[in-house]
Structure formats: structure tokens, C-alpha cells
Amino acid sequence: MAQFPGGVFDDGLPDGRAAASLVPGPEAVEARLDSGAVFVIGYDSLRMEFGGATGRMLFLRGAEPRLTLFSEAPGLLEAIAAAGGPASAGAVAGARAGQAQTRKTHLRNWGIALAVLVALWFTVPPIFRVMVDGAVQQLPLSVDVKLGELASSEMAGLGPAITDEAVAGFATEIVERLRPGLPPEIQALDLKVTVIESTQVNAFALPGGRMAVLSGLLKKADGVDMVAGVMAHELMHVRHRHGMRHIVRAAGVITALTVLAGDATGLLGIAAEGAALAALTSYSREMEAEADLDGVRLAAAAGFDPAGMPAFFRKLSEIAPDSQAPEALSWMSSHPRHDERIAALEAAIPGLVRAESTPMKHTLEAARAALKGD
Amino acid sequence: MTAQLDFSIDHRPDFPLLQVRLGAGQSLFAEPAAMVTMSPALHMRAGLKGGLGKSLGRMFGGESLIVNTFSAPNGAGAIDFAPAALGDIHHYALGNGGGLMLQRGAFLAHGEGVTLDAKWQGARGFFSGNGMVMLRAGGSGDLFFNGYGAVMPIDVDGGYYVDTGYVLAFEDTLSYRVTTMPGLRPGTGQKLKTFFLGGEGLVCQFSGRGRVWVQTRQIGSFLGWIYPFRPVKQRN
Ligand SMILES: [Zn+2]
Numbered sequence: 001m002a003q004f005p006g007g008v009f010d011d012g013l014p015d016g017r018a019a020a021s022l023v024p025g026p027e028a029v030e031a032r033l034d035s036g037a038v039f040v041i042g043y044d045s046l047r048m049e050f051g052g053a054t055g056r057m058l059f060l061r062g063a064e065p066r067l068t069l070f071s072e073a074p075g076l077l078e079a080i081a082a083a084g085g086p087a088s089a090g091a092v093a094g095a096r097a098g099q100a101q102t103r104k105t106h107l108r109n110w111g112i113a114l115a116v117l118v119a120l121w122f123t124v125p126p127i128f129r130v131m132v133d134g135a136v137q138q139l140p141l142s143v144d145v146k147l148g149e150l151a152s153s154e155m156a157g158l159g160p161a162i163t164d165e166a167v168a169g170f171a172t173e174i175v176e177r178l179r180p181g182l183p184p185e186i187q188a189l190d191l192k193v194t195v196i197e198s199t200q201v202n203a204f205a206l207p208g209g210r211m212a213v214l215s216g217l218l219k220k221a222d223g224v225d226m227v228a229g230v231m232a233h234e235l236m237h238v239r240h241r242h243g244m245r246h247i248v249r250a251a252g253v254i255t256a257l258t259v260l261a262g263d264a265t266g267l268l269g270i271a272a273e274g275a276a277l278a279a280l281t282s283y284s285r286e287m288e289a290e291a292d293l294d295g296v297r298l299a300a301a302a303g304f305d306p307a308g309m310p311a312f313f314r315k316l317s318e319i320a321p322d323s324q325a326p327e328a329l330s331w332m333s334s335h336p337r338h339d340e341r342i343a344a345l346e347a348a349i350p351g352l353v354r355a356e357s358t359p360m361k362h363t364l365e366a367a368r369a370a371l372k373g374d
Numbered sequence: 375m376t377a378q379l380d381f382s383i384d385h386r387p388d389f390p391l392l393q394v395r396l397g398a399g400q401s402l403f404a405e406p407a408a409m410v411t412m413s414p415a416l417h418m419r420a421g422l423k424g425g426l427g428k429s430l431g432r433m434f435g436g437e438s439l440i441v442n443t444f445s446a447p448n449g450a451g452a453i454d455f456a457p458a459a460l461g462d463i464h465h466y467a468l469g470n471g472g473g474l475m476l477q478r479g480a481f482l483a484h485g486e487g488v489t490l491d492a493k494w495q496g497a498r499g500f501f502s503g504n505g506m507v508m509l510r511a512g513g514s515g516d517l518f519f520n521g522y523g524a525v526m527p528i529d530v531d532g533g534y535y536v537d538t539g540y541v542l543a544f545e546d547t548l549s550y551r552v553t554t555m556p557g558l559r560p561g562t563g564q565k566l567k568t569f570f571l572g573g574e575g576l577v578c579q580f581s582g583r584g585r586v587w588v589q590t591r592q593i594g595s596f597l598g599w600i601y602p603f604r605p606v607k608q609r610n
């Protein structure tokens with residue numbers, strides 16, 4: 001006969017309970033204890049229901065109100081049905097009816113939980129964004145600067161800095177022309193730009209205002225307006241403190257995971273860190289759109305042709321049709337969805353006022369001539 | 375069930391220390407960083423226990439991936455353990471037909487023959503504020519868990535309510551659901567007012583037969599109480 005591990009509640013037992021093997025027989029279920037004691041519930045008085053912490057534990061009661069047998073071993077109910085036949089059929093049907101009722105309640109609860117989740121999905125992100133922005137505003141800009149300093153060692157690893165006045169002066173002059181269009185607290189930052197010798201077509205800004213332009217970008221650009229467009233875009237990441245927002249957002253994700261899972265140690269901690277890293281490697285769609293539109297406005301206010309930015313995006317998509325290009329770290333790979341962005345920029349440009357343009361003291365042609373290996 | 379391990383818990387209940395005296399050939403599995411002292415005869419090995427799947431389950435239960443295994447291959451020895459939180463340690467002997475549900479973070483150590491799994495609690499866990507996962511100890515053998523404050527056992531026979539923040543462990547013969555305080559149900563206005571102002575919102579409603587262990591303090595409440603006294607930097 002099949003045996004199912006379980007237990008017995010009975011007031012006569014020390015501590016009121018003991019482990020037992022449940023054995024369904026033709027007329028009754030027996031609970032056999034290690035001590036040799038046997039408790040019996042006959043099918044004529046048997047009532048069964050599922051319960052316990054998991055809801056899957058089967059409880060058996062009979063005529064004696066203080067005696068309860070229990071087991072979570074799978075197959076016990078089926079074994080009782082098979083062993084008892086018609087004698088146990090009533091009790092088995094009762095347990096199954098209760099189980100069906102519990103399932104119905106579970107289904108309803110899951111429905112409610114799902115509805116709550118859907119509602120949260122639509123309400124939490126906007127609230128979260130407001131909270132992130134609020135938190136970043138509370139942090140002084142000196143935090144951005146510190147963060148930028150921490151990241152600047154990574155920058156040094158990309159290649160040697162070009163100190164030639166024709167090259168460095170060209171990039172610096174663009175920044176100096178863009179600077180007056182920025183708010184005073186951003187103008188007060190050390191908006192230093194370095195041109196780094198590299199074949200990569202890339203430019204980036206660190207939180208706090210340090211910028212880098214890789215010389216590959218100067219070689220590929222068709223004019224100063226293209227370079228100015230990219231640099232204006234990067235300056236807008238600094239101005240809107242996108243790096244900080246990113247970190248605060250990632251910290252928020254970790255906090256949310258902590259609330260959901262109860263604890264962010266262990267695997268969840270690792271997952272949260274992974275999410276944070278992924279979040280830090282590229283900015284969000286909203287942040288890029290903000291940098292594009294405000295950047296093109298900044299470029300126009302400085303007298304550059306605002307069409308330079310979308311023209312450069314278009315040129316880049318021709319050079320590297322996919323991010324499988326050898327320069328995986330290129331501006332293109334950190335700035336995808338260029339078609340969408342070109343369209344948004346071109347729609348915005350007619351509404352912009354371009355300031356009067358004065359000739360640059362340092363020209364792109366001179367800078368390129370000074371670059372090696374052209 | 376009587377204990378298989380020779381142990382004692384001293385300095386109870388605020389700063390207790392668990393001492394386990396392993397006989398030759400015995401093993402003990404403990405939460406990392408819980409060890410305070412150890413006899414030189416014993417061996418300690420850090421590592422995954424019960425395979426990767428089980429370990430991942432433990433992680434989601436808020437327990438660390440690594441379990442330290444203490445063994446006595448060459449002869450007897452003693453180990454002392456201290457939990458991270460200020461609170462009592464409790465011993466439970468598994469093997470009376472059921473298992474024990476444990477709040478995440480409550481696990482301290484267990485002997486041979488005990489299994490530990492993470493059990494997804496779904497919405498119940500979410501609303502209890504205790505995380506969606508609890509640990510479930512099964513098999514037979516010795517289990518040690520710790521709470522914050524003193525640990526008080528309550529024998530439930532029928533029904534019982536416990537504030538969700540104070541539930542430390544319970545026998546799995548008990549069914550439970552997270553609900554609002556029973557008196558608050560009719561009259562939604564009063565219910566919401568009590569929920570938000572009274573702070574007595576959610577309780578675990580236990581039913582059936584079995585034992586519940588309640589911790590007499592709650593970390594969250596303590597942090598809330600101490601918060602106004604924290605040192606703050608003057609802004610100028
Ligand atoms: Zn960008």
C-alpha cells in the first residue's frame with residue numbers, strides 16, 4: 001500500500017503533533033507514527049480540505065474533533081479515491097469542490113493584481129521621472145564635476161590628446177561660441193574640450209562639462225556646422241545633467257527592486273547593478289531628443305547653421321549603416337534611431353532663429369591639415 | 375522531535391550567541407559572516423549548497439548565495455554564531471510532519487537533513503511589505519533562526535492576527551492571508567482613516583493549527599523612531 005509522508009495533530013501527543021506516514025486503506029486512512037502508534041479516520045466520517053501555507057496541504061478530519069491528519073505529498077487525494085472507491089467518494093468530492101473554489105479566488109486575486117500592475121505601469125514612470133528630476137536638482141553641480149573627474153581616466157585611455165593649436169583651438173573656439181547660450185551656472189563650469197587622436201567618429205561630454213572630440217569626427221565632418229551641431233548636442237547632455245539623472249534613475253531602479261523583492265542582496269543586487277550599467281552606457285530616448293532639440297537651438301543662437309546636426313546624422317548613417325562597424329564605440333552606436341531624430345530635427349529647424357554668423361578664427365580645413373595620416 | 379545537535383544559546387535575548395558543539399563527522403550550514411569563534415579542529419568551507427537552482431532560490435529569498443559549511447572531519451569542536459540584528463535566536467526541530475515558513479533574513483544556521491527553499495508569496499508577500507518570497511525549511515533536523523527583539527511563540531488553534539512586520543516564522547500547517555484589521559472592514563471612511571493615520575493597516579490572518587513566532591520589535595519602526603535624531607549637516 002502506498003504511504004504518504006505527513007503528520008498528525010492530536011492532543012494526546014507530546015507537543016500536540018508528530019510526523020506520520022499516511023496510508024489510505026479500503027475503509028479508512030491510517031496515520032502510522034514512528035513510535036508505533038496508529039491513528040485512524042474512517043471514510044464514513046472523513047472530511048478533507050486543502051490549506052496550509054502553500055494551499056496544497058491536505059487536511060483530514062473525522063468524528064473525533066481534535067484529531068487531524070495532514071500531508072502535502074502529491075497524489076494522496078487520488079490514492080484515497082482509488083483505495084476507498086465509493087466509500088471515500090463523498091470526502092474526495094468535497095476536497096475537490098473546495099479546491100475549485102480556492103482556484104477561483106486565486107484567479108480573481110491574480111486578476112486584481114494584474115489590474116493594479118497595469119495601472120502602476122502607466123502611472124509610476126511619469127511620477128518616477130518627476131522624482132528623479134527633483135532629486136537631481138537637490139544635488140549641487142559640484143557632484144557632476146566630481147563624477148566627470150572619476151570618468152575622465154576612461155577618456156585618457158582612448159588615445160593621445162592633440163595639443164596642436166590648429167586642432168585644439170578649433171574645438172575650443174566652437175565651445176566658446178556656444179557657451180553664451182548656456183545658463184550662467186553651466187557657463188561657470190570648466191567646459192574644457194580635448195581632441196583625441198583616434199579613427200573613431202565620436203564625441204562625448206562627461207558630467208560636469210569636460211568634453212572630448214575624437215579626431216575621426218573632424219576628418220569625416222563636411223564643415224564646421226556639423227562639428228558644432230554634435231558639440232552643441234553633447235553640451236546639452238551636460239546642461240540637462242543627463243549623466244546624473246541616469247545614475248539617480250538607476251539607483252531608483254535598485255530601490256524599486258529592493259521593495260519588490262524585499263532585499264537587493266544576492267542575485268537581485270547583481271541584476272540591479274547590471275541594469276544600472278546598461279542604463280549608464282546610453283541615455284534614454286527622451287534625453288537624446290532633449291539634447292537634439294536644445295542643441296540645435298544652441299548652435300543656431302551661436303550663428304552656426306542648425307542644419308549641420310541633421311546633416312551630420314545623415315552622413316554618419318551612410319558611413320556606418322549598422323553598428324556592426326569596427327568602431328562599435330562610435331557616436332552612432334550610442335545614438336541609435338537616427339532616422340526618427342533627423343525627421344524631428346528637420347521639423348524643428350524652420351522655427352529657429354539663426355544668429356549672425358562671423359568667420360571662425362580657426363577653420364576645420366586648417367585643423368584637418370594639422371591632423372596626421374590624412 | 376528532539377535536537378540532533380548539541381547547542382546552547384547564551385546572553386539572551388538582546389545579544390544572544392549560539393554555540394554548536396559538533397561531534398566528529400557532523401556538519402552545520404550557516405549564513406556567512408555569522409561565525410564569531412571556532413575550534414581549530416573544525417573545517418569551514420564557503421560555497422553553494424544544494425546546487426545552483428536551490429542557491430538562486432535562496433538568493434531570491436534574500437539569503438546570500440554562499441552558505442558556509444562547518445564540518446568536524448577530524449574530531450569534535452565548537453562554533454559560536456551571532457546574528458546581524460539585535461535580537462533573540464530560536465531553535466526549531468524539523469521532522470514533525472510539516473515544514474517551517476521563515477521570513478527572509480531570519481535564517482541563521484541549520485544541521486544536516488534540513489532543506490531550505492524559497493517560496494514565492496505573490497501578492498500576499500507584496501502587500502505584507504516583507505518581500506514576495508519566504509524561505510521554507512523542510513526535512514528533519516535542527517534549524518536556528520533569529521528575529522529583531524525577543525522571539526515569542528504563539529500557538530494558533532483556529533485563527534490569529536499578527537501585524538505583518540512582526541511575523542518571523544510559522545509552521546506550514548497554518549494557512550495565512552494578508553488582510554486589513556478585521557474591525558476596519560465596514561465603513562470605508564473609517565477604514566482609510568485608520569489605515570493612514572493609525573498605522574495599523576495590514577495583518578497576517580493565520581488559520582488552522584500550528585505555531586507562529588513573532589519578533590517583539592520591527593526594524594522599520596525603529597528606523598522611523600530614530601530618524602528625527604539623526605545627525606544632520608547644517609546648510610549655510
Ligand atoms: Zn547624446
